[in-house]
Amino acid sequence: MKKFILICFLSSFILGVAQEKKISFAKEVTYKFVEKNASAGSIKTYLSKNSEFLTQIKMSVNNFPMLFYTDALGTTSVSLAMNNHLDGSDVFGSISYMGMYEPPFEDKQEYILDSKKLNTQETILGIPCSHYLINYKLKNGEKRKKDDDFKLCIDEKSSYNNYQVLNGLLNYFQKGVRYKGSGLKGMILKGGPEKTYDTEHFVASSINDTKDEVYFDHKKAMTDQQRKKDSVMLAFQKREAEYATDSTTVAVDSAVAVSDYNNDSYIPDYVSEYKKKRDEEGSLAIHESSNSKLLKGIPTHCVNFEKNLPEFKNKDVKGHLKNYVGQMCDMYLTQASYHTVGIKITLDEIRREIVYLNEIQEKLDASDKKKLTNYLKNLD
Structure with missing residues (x-):
């Protein structure tokens, strides 16, 4: 299977203002990769009514997910930090910046995405979609070889247009090349190389309503990158x-x-925020890690650590203890080159929980105090 081409097209399932804003999603679409009738990885994309997208790509169950945010400004590699805030540090792109020289913008080869509607349809999850062939043309009209044709099935009636982000992901993954879109609109339900479309493709496996939200300053993230x-x-x-x-x-x-x-050139000015109370339960990177190589580099208690947390009479203690241990485990994941941990906000959370755990000691009864002390003492 042409994995590289497929990644570029699949990644697309994934007017900013110069300030962090709340982005509310309405739909959650899950796609699965099919390679010769076997499942091989997945995509989960969140779609807003304002054409904003957050896409998680996992090429296999053992890979860290790649996250991309897309809106009218373009497509940016992101990571999910505490309390649903997106971190715009380009984890994957920064590797290419250091490893190779990318041509200036004017030296990039420009392609036009060319589309052709076919007279065929199919139905996916009860939704009819129309087939299109996609290829690249140079600015002078010269077409690339036919073997590069990519077939898509698009719900043209959908009010959600996740095709619009195709250019962003192609430009992101293929350095030195600039693409312009073909103007197609609608929700992509299935896609794959034309020659092997029936056996090698990605396809929507579920479409659900959602109320998930994130906070992000896309313009600032793009400027910083x-x-x-x-x-x-x-x-x-x-x-x-x-x-x-x-x-x-x-x-x-x-x-x-x-x-x-x-x-140190681009370390932001430190702002003391760790004592601020956070009402939402934060997400943990350790929950997303199933890579056995990564798990070798973290303490044993980090694997399914929530199962071993003690129960306390004081109901608040367990939540703070869970956050403290989880954030500490997240920091061990930063040993990996491609980690998705927001380091500053994770350190802030650890410091905030240390303050809480120290202060609560004197307020606990003897039983809770002993449980807390023993648990922390016996962590490896």
Whole structure:
């Protein structure tokens, strides 16, 4: 199966303002990958009535999910932090910035997405959809080879247009290439390479109502990512310009520039927020981790830790203890290169819970105090 092409198209199932805003989703669509009639990974995408999308892609059960947010501004790699806030740090893109030089915008090869409606339909989850063939054309009209044709089944009557984000994901995954869309609208229900569409595809397996919400400043996230990217690109351009005269010096200069970018150039000003009360129950990255290699690097108590939490007469203690242990486990996941943990907000949560657990000790009865002390003492 053409996994790379499929990722680009599948990832699409996933006017910002310069401030964090609340995004409310109305639909949750789950897609499954089918490869020769076997399930291989999944996509879950949340759709708002204002054409905003949050997409989680898992290529297998052992992979960390990739998260992407899409709206009229474009598509951005994100991670889910505490209390449904999105972190716009580009975990995956930053690797490519450091590992290779990406051509300036004007040097990118531009393709036009070309679509052709077929005279066939099928029904998925009781919803009729029309077939389209998608291919790329160069600006001069030259078409790529037919083997690259991709087949989609689109519900043209749907008020949710998740096709609009296709360009963003193609541009994100294929560096050095810029795509322009074909103007198709509607909800994509199924898709795959034309030649193997019947046996290798992704297909909607459920569509449900939802009231999930996230908070995000997309414009700021995109600006920050571009600024970081530009900084690294300038370092590499400097190296190329001066390499012929003094390769040793340039290598050192470039290394310093990249090191500055990695270590401290873009660390935001610290704002003390850890004592603020949070009413919502925060999400934990440890709940999303099933990769056995990652689990080797975390304490044993982090695996299904909620099952071993003691019961207390004081009903508030268990929730705070759960959050403290869960956030600590999340921090161990940051050893992985592709972690999705919001480090600053996780540290804030840990500090806030330490303050609570220290202060509550003197207010607990002897039984609760002993349970809490023993539990914390016996963590590995």
